[in-house]
Amino acid sequence: xxxxxxxxxxxxxxxxxxxxxxxxxxxxxxxxxxxxxxxxxxxxxxxxxxxxxxxxxxxxxxxxxxxxxxxxxxxxxxxxxxxxxxxxxxxxxxxxxxxxxxxxxxxxxxxxxxxxxxxxxxxxxxxxxxxxxxxxxxxxxxxxxxxxxxxxx
Numbered sequence: 460x461x462x463x464x465x466x467x468x469x470x471x472x473x474x475x476x477x478x479x480x481x482x483x484x485x486x487x488x489x490x491x492x493x494x495x496x497x498x499x500x501x502x503x504x505x506x507x508x509x510x511x512x513x514x515x516x517x518x519x520x521x522x523x524x525x526x527x528x529x530x531x532x533x534x535x536x537x538x539x540x541x542x543x544x545x546x547x548x549x550x551x552x553x554x555x556x557x558x559x560x561x562x563x564x565x566x567x568x569x570x571x572x573x574x575x576x577x578x579x580x581x582x583x584x585x586x587x588x589x590x591x592x593x594x595x596x597x598x599x600x601x602x603x604x605x606x607x608x609x610x611x612x
Contacts, residue, residue: 529586529587530586535589542609543609544583545583546578546598559592559593560593561576561593562595565599567599582598582604583606584597584598585599
């Protein structure tokens with residue numbers, strides 16, 4: 460997941476660097492520092508944008524085909540009590556079921572998106588996908604974030 464992102468970012472940076480005029484050795488170091496700073500800013504902005512969009516994604520392209528979210532019809536946790544559960548409550552249950560869990564934490568107040576192997580102490584689970592054998596669960600948290608009920612048969 461992040462390897463594909465890193466590869467695309469590196470390719471874009473190489474194309475950007477190839478388009479820049481050749482500079483003397485004296486200014487080359489500062490050019491590389493500016494490119495590094497630009498890369499860090501781009502990674503940060505793209506990371507937050509990607510994380511914010513992650514909660515609305517039900518299908519994700521992985522290994523050439525669409526993979527349904529784990530709570531979607533046909534998903535392994537469809538209509539389970541894990542949906543909208545607190546991460547600290549869900550974590551031991553999921554590990555008992557044999558899942559290796561990564562938490563994608565979407566903090567609406569701080570406008571951040573981070574991944575962790577440690578479940579956050581607040582928020583609730585809103586979506587998930589299994590990517591390369593790892594269960595990635597999206598957790599929303601924030602003052603005004605409220606769970607939305609799901610209709611199960």
